[in-house]
Amino acid sequence: MMSYVASFFLLVGGFFSLIAALGVFRFPDFYARIHAATKASTFGLGFTALAAALSFGTVSAWMKMIAAIAFLFITLPIAAHLLGRSVKDKR
């Protein structure tokens, strides 16, 4: 049962990563590309980390993956903000 849940989370993570890359490739505007690259990829790595934690099942794996998800949720908006500010007033 747990392996089905972990496989589902892994595939959802891959789906979100694919959506992020597709958005970066297809969107016409720079700000739209930032939006795709940061928001969708947060969920991509988040769901994949959840799948890895479920797959290992140990406390240390859960701690590492929760730390990775928390760090990602803090830093990716900051990175997006810095990227957006670096091109502001340029165009």
Add this chain to the structure above:
Amino acid sequence: MIPESVNTVFEIMLIVSMVLCLCRMTIGPTAADRMVAIDLLGLLVAVLMISHAIRSKDEAVLDVVLVFSIIAFFGTVALARFLQRERDETSNTK
């Protein structure tokens, strides 16, 4: 615990998205577009590392994922700072 076939499908999805990222990195009109593509590429490499950790059942790779995401963040911050400084210098000379 996760079947090998699911892991293979996941890796194929990731490789397709990395190829899309590389295309945007190549054709990106400005330096900022390339920077976003490189940022996302670093994140996808971290996701691929998690897939490797699941496949090889090696928990030490998860530490590498954690450190790699931190270093990717610092790289993005440094590149954004560099781009902003470049922009400020060009606007000062105008």
